[in-house]
Amino acid sequence: MKIILDNSKCEGHGRCYALAPELFDADDEGYSVLKITGEVPAGSEEHATLASANCPEFAITIED
Amino acid sequence: MQDWATDFDHTHPDYAAQATEIWDDLRARCPVAHSDRFGGVWLPTRHEDVAAIAHDTEHFSSEGVIVSPWKPEGLAPAGYAPPITSDPPFHAIARRLLLPAFSPASIARWEASARQSCQELIAELAGAGPVVDAAAEYTQHVPVRVIADMLGVPRSDGDKFRGFIHRILENPGGSVGNLAYEDTLDYYLRQVVADHRQNPRDDLIGFLIEAEMDGQKLTDDHIGGTVALLLIAGIDTTWSAIGASLWHLAQTPSDRARLVADPGLLPVAVEEFLRFYAPVTMARIVKEEVEVGGCTFKERDWVLLSFPSANRDPEVFEDADRFVIDRVRNRHSAFGLGIHRCLGSNLARMEMTVAIDEWMKAFPDFELADAGAVRWSTGQVRGPRQLPVRILQRGAE
Numbered sequence: 001m002k003i004i005l006d007n008s009k010c011e012g013h014g015r016c017y018a019l020a021p022e023l024f025d026a027d028d029e030g031y032s033v034l035k036i037t038g039e040v041p042a043g044s045e046e047h048a049t050l051a052s053a054n055c056p057e058f059a060i061t062i063e064d
Numbered sequence: 065m066q067d068w069a070t071d072f073d074h075t076h077p078d079y080a081a082q083a084t085e086i087w088d089d090l091r092a093r094c095p096v097a098h099s100d101r102f103g104g105v106w107l108p109t110r111h112e113d114v115a116a117i118a119h120d121t122e123h124f125s126s127e128g129v130i131v132s133p134w135k136p137e138g139l140a141p142a143g144y145a146p147p148i149t150s151d152p153p154f155h156a157i158a159r160r161l162l163l164p165a166f167s168p169a170s171i172a173r174w175e176a177s178a179r180q181s182c183q184e185l186i187a188e189l190a191g192a193g194p195v196v197d198a199a200a201e202y203t204q205h206v207p208v209r210v211i212a213d214m215l216g217v218p219r220s221d222g223d224k225f226r227g228f229i230h231r232i233l234e235n236p237g238g239s240v241g242n243l244a245y246e247d248t249l250d251y252y253l254r255q256v257v258a259d260h261r262q263n264p265r266d267d268l269i270g271f272l273i274e275a276e277m278d279g280q281k282l283t284d285d286h287i288g289g290t291v292a293l294l295l296i297a298g299i300d301t302t303w304s305a306i307g308a309s310l311w312h313l314a315q316t317p318s319d320r321a322r323l324v325a326d327p328g329l330l331p332v333a334v335e336e337f338l339r340f341y342a343p344v345t346m347a348r349i350v351k352e353e354v355e356v357g358g359c360t361f362k363e364r365d366w367v368l369l370s371f372p373s374a375n376r377d378p379e380v381f382e383d384a385d386r387f388v389i390d391r392v393r394n395r396h397s398a399f400g401l402g403i404h405r406c407l408g409s410n411l412a413r414m415e416m417t418v419a420i421d422e423w424m425k426a427f428p429d430f431e432l433a434d435a436g437a438v439r440w441s442t443g444q445v446r447g448p449r450q451l452p453v454r455i456l457q458r459g460a461e
Contacts, residue, residue, distance in 0.1 A: 011405040014168060018331070029163035030410070053393040054335075056401060 001040040002063040003048050005032060009059035019054055020047035032059070069097045072107060074131070074345070074368065080442040087373035088385060096357040102131050105347075105366035106359065111377035111397070113357045114369055117348060118401040124348035124367065125151050126404060130444060131347045131366045145293045148404065155403060157277060162290070162407055165271050171410040174214055178415055181209040181219070182422035189426075190458075195433040198314070198423075199307045199451035206419045207302040210411070211294060216267030217256050224252065225295050232296060249295075253288035268294070294408070301343050302412045304447020305398075306419045308341035309334075311448050312387065313424075314432045319389045324428045327421065333389045334416050339396035340387045342372040345444040346400060371397045372446065429457035 003023065005016075012030035016023070022044055025033045040048045052060040068086045073079055079086060090097050091109040099105050108114055117124050126149050127140045136144065143149025147158035164170060185205055189196050196202070208222035228249040245251050260269045272287045282290075313320050322329060346369045350361045361367060375396045378384040382393070399406035406412065432438065433452040441449050 011402060012163070013399065013405060014410060015335075017168075026168055028167060029160065030167040050392070054395055056395045056397050056399075058395070 001045050001048060002038070003034060003036070003040060003052070004061045004063065005034045006059045006061075007031070009057045011057055011059075013056050015054040015056070016051035016060060020044065020051040023048055024051060069094045070099070071101075072097050072099045073101055074107070074444065075442050077442055080440045080446065083372070083446065084376065087370065087376060091373060091377060096359045098359070102133055102366055103135055103364075104362075105131055105368060106356070106361055107368045107370060107373075108357055109370060109373040109377075110357065111374040111380045114371065114374040114397070115401050117356060117367060118369055118397075118404070120354075121152050121403065123351050123354040123361075125351045126155075126348060127151065128349045128366065129347050131368060135349065135364070135366070145289060145296070147407070148293060148297065152403070159403075159407065161275055161277055165268060166407050166410055168410045171414050174210060174411070175414055175418060177213045178206070178210045178418045179422060181213070182206060182419050185209075186422060186426045193455045195452055195454050197451060198310045198430075198453045199303075199448050202423065203306040203310065203419065203451075204303050206306060207299045207415055210415055211298050214268045214411075215256070215291060215294070216260065216265050216269055221252075225249070226299070228252070229296055229299055249292060250288070253291055254284065256291075257284055257287050297406075298408050298411065300441075300445045300447075302408075302415050304343035304441065304445055305338065305341065305412060306416055307448040307451055308343065308446075309337040309416065309420055310423060310453070311432075311438065311451055312337065312341065313420075314430055314451075314453050316387070317429075319387075320424070320429060322389055323420075323424050327424070329390060330417055330421055331413075332391070334413060334420070335394050335396065336387060336389055336391045337416065337420075338398035338413075339375045339381070339391070339394055341447070342375050342396065342398035343445055343447050344398070344400070344406070345370050345372060345446070346404070347444065368444070369400070371400055425459045427455050427457070428459050430455050 010032045014026060014030060016032050017026050023035055025035050027033050048062055052062050069090055087109050095110045096113065097107040125140050127143050128136045129149055141151040141154040147155050150158055185202055189201060208226055209219045212219045212222050257269060260273055264270055269291065272282060272290060275282055323333060348367045348369060350363055350365045350367060352363055354361050375398060376384045380395060399409040430453045433454040437450060437452050438448055439450040441447055
């Protein structure tokens, strides 16, 4: 599983780093920063899916 | 009966009393309502249309965000209360200045004092009852005290600035009449900024005094305007969200029981409260003619951005018309969409979580005392203003 974060769509709602703090972080202005590159670590797949399904801006997509 | 699709009035008590039914009806059959009131105003009800408008700053200006017969003109791109009334590119500069003070890490600093405020308010209710007004005696005061702490002014000033807000929101653009200057918001803001300059401290006004935009310190007017925006945008909105949450819980024993049994569910529940009872509808002014949902919006028309209606669109939400306290997939837009996403969203979430948590600990069981006595606000900020509840059980000390 891979996560794609479209920074041009992120408006800093903060849902992803609340739901998946091991995958996303907030920058100083509250915009999302993806903490991983490549594959989602084993065990974090559910959090990755949650982050995507709760983004109001549809900025996070998951690729299997 | 009038047809809401062609002649709605979102400031009328009848509309306020049945807003969700009106949106659901319009979304199914219309889906963009129009009214000639206020010089012409559109009301899209589908998530798709609301999102498209919120993201389209080419055709829609934030010069006016509160629909009223007075339509701001010639104020773009800054507007009268930046950044909420600002358009690109000025908007990004004014917003970036404030974002760090409202990041999750910055807001976490205020959680302990917010919790203390809630506990003090509840302590005042301890001897009261069994019927208390959860809106007038509790939810109303929570954001006022939190903002007083953030600004670094005495909590006792809360009553004072609640008065300012009501004067501004209930009589926008109106004359202040025979009000002495010493009783105005403008005078108050100048006093508190001057006091902060003399006695520097680590709070939001201190932050604004130190802040720079394009290498320049902010003027007192800019600081005062920003503080005014925080007071106006940060109080009625959060008060409404907490109040609507308690209104829901008062009528839903199963959800009360869930939260008592599993307090860890609260952050998820808060998102569903936000979706289902989103308090804020914003507005835009059409910049140039554009088509939305099959309707042609003309230049200078008002448009209401009903995030509350978007949040109930079955195209985006499963069981959209049902409150699901543990909803897993929840892309709600209670804080808006696009570049104007609510600056205070982290603050609002923190206040809601703390206020509901403390209430449930103190009053794990309660019900509406008189459903007929509940009064909802009218206009673009929606929430219960009178909410008499009967306390059925008090928590352990």
